[in-house]
Amino acid sequence: MQTVFHVSTPEDVRVVVAKVRNLLADESVEMESVAAVFDRGEAIASLHADSDLAGDLRDLLGEGAGLKVCRNAARHPAVSETDLLEGVEVVSSGVGELTRLQDEGYAYVRL
Amino acid sequence: MQTVFHVSTPEDVRVVVAKVRNLLADESVEMESVAAVFDRGEAIASLHADSDLAGDLRDLLGEGAGLKVCRNAARHPAVSETDLLEGVEVVSSGVGELTRLQDEGYAYVRL
Amino acid sequence: MQTVFHVSTPEDVRVVVAKVRNLLADESVEMESVAAVFDRGEAIASLHADSDLAGDLRDLLGEGAGLKVCRNAARHPAVSETDLLEGVEVVSSGVGELTRLQDEGYAYVRL
Numbered sequence: 001m002q003t004v005f006h007v008s009t010p011e012d013v014r015v016v017v018a019k020v021r022n023l024l025a026d027e028s029v030e031m032e033s034v035a036a037v038f039d040r041g042e043a044i045a046s047l048h049a050d051s052d053l054a055g056d057l058r059d060l061l062g063e064g065a066g067l068k069v070c071r072n073a074a075r076h077p078a079v080s081e082t083d084l085l086e087g088v089e090v091v092s093s094g095v096g097e098l099t100r101l102q103d104e105g106y107a108y109v110r111l
Numbered sequence: 112m113q114t115v116f117h118v119s120t121p122e123d124v125r126v127v128v129a130k131v132r133n134l135l136a137d138e139s140v141e142m143e144s145v146a147a148v149f150d151r152g153e154a155i156a157s158l159h160a161d162s163d164l165a166g167d168l169r170d171l172l173g174e175g176a177g178l179k180v181c182r183n184a185a186r187h188p189a190v191s192e193t194d195l196l197e198g199v200e201v202v203s204s205g206v207g208e209l210t211r212l213q214d215e216g217y218a219y220v221r222l
Numbered sequence: 223m224q225t226v227f228h229v230s231t232p233e234d235v236r237v238v239v240a241k242v243r244n245l246l247a248d249e250s251v252e253m254e255s256v257a258a259v260f261d262r263g264e265a266i267a268s269l270h271a272d273s274d275l276a277g278d279l280r281d282l283l284g285e286g287a288g289l290k291v292c293r294n295a296a297r298h299p300a301v302s303e304t305d306l307l308e309g310v311e312v313v314s315s316g317v318g319e320l321t322r323l324q325d326e327g328y329a330y331v332r333l
Contacts, residue, residue: 001321094133096140109317109320210224219330221332
């Protein structure tokens with residue numbers, strides 16, 4: 001199965017780290033793919049290499065979760081694409097990506 | 112592709128105006144249909160012809176987005192169906208409409 | 223049709239009681255199944271047999287709605303599985319259940 005999480009706030013980021021771990025640890029569902037779409041600058045700031053959550057988010061990337069950033073939101077002054085963790089993908093729009101993934105059969109979970 | 116936005120607060124209304132524009136401007140997804148379901152009186156008030164956001168919401172209607180109002184929520188004292196922008200549709204329930212549209216293949220995005 | 227509600231806060235619990243009723247009363251959609259997944263301790267506390275909302279939630283169970291509790295969240299100190307209303311199901315993870323149900327064709331509604 002496939003799941004995409006929709007993440008907007010710094011609190012959402014903390015929760016999504018736990019949710020992805022719960023999902024990957026849940027032996028009753030066989031996951032092929034897990035992704036998270038970050039659509040606001042305040043959440044995207046946590047994807048900077050020097051953020052407090054960088055270690056946890058690197059772990060998620062290492063476990064195969066896809067972390068995707070909305071290009072529109074990445075224009076936020078506090079965010080610079082070049083500072084993002086290696087492996088984070090910038091997408092043309094968060095809502096476009098959420099639409100495309102659900103169209104491919106992903107379940108959607110809003111934090 | 113098709114997407115329905117779920118809108119409950121006045122802040123959600125401001126965000127959905129931007130999200131629908133981002134989605135329609137995203138050339139990586141080909142959109143057949145975009146809708147927004149308003150399920151609380153405080154959000155529905157923005158669909159009055161004299162609201163601050165009436166101009167933006169008229170633009171969305173003009174671009175083909177469907178704006179749908181939950182009849183249960185439209186009973187809110189601040190809302191009168193006759194004051195709604197032309198083109199807004201009243202549906203028998205917001206959750207019923209969200210169910211029906213997802214059943215038809217719409218992706219769902221919660222503001 | 224089938225719908226799953228995602229419930230996290232005490233306020234969400236109050237709203238979901240009304241939403242499930244609206245959905246079951248909406249003659250324009252024929253519902254085969256309605257479920258609600260509770261994924262935080264503060265919402266799960268409302269599923270205790272002595273909570274303020276116990277009567278409403280018992281009514282929903284009586285109308286056939288499935289109420290499901292995330293085992294991870296049920297470890298919250300204020301929650302004890304043995305105190306839950308009869309008929310509430312404990313699932314191995316809330317996100318796993320939300321994924322499985324959407325994979326089976328349920329529409330998803332985030333409170």
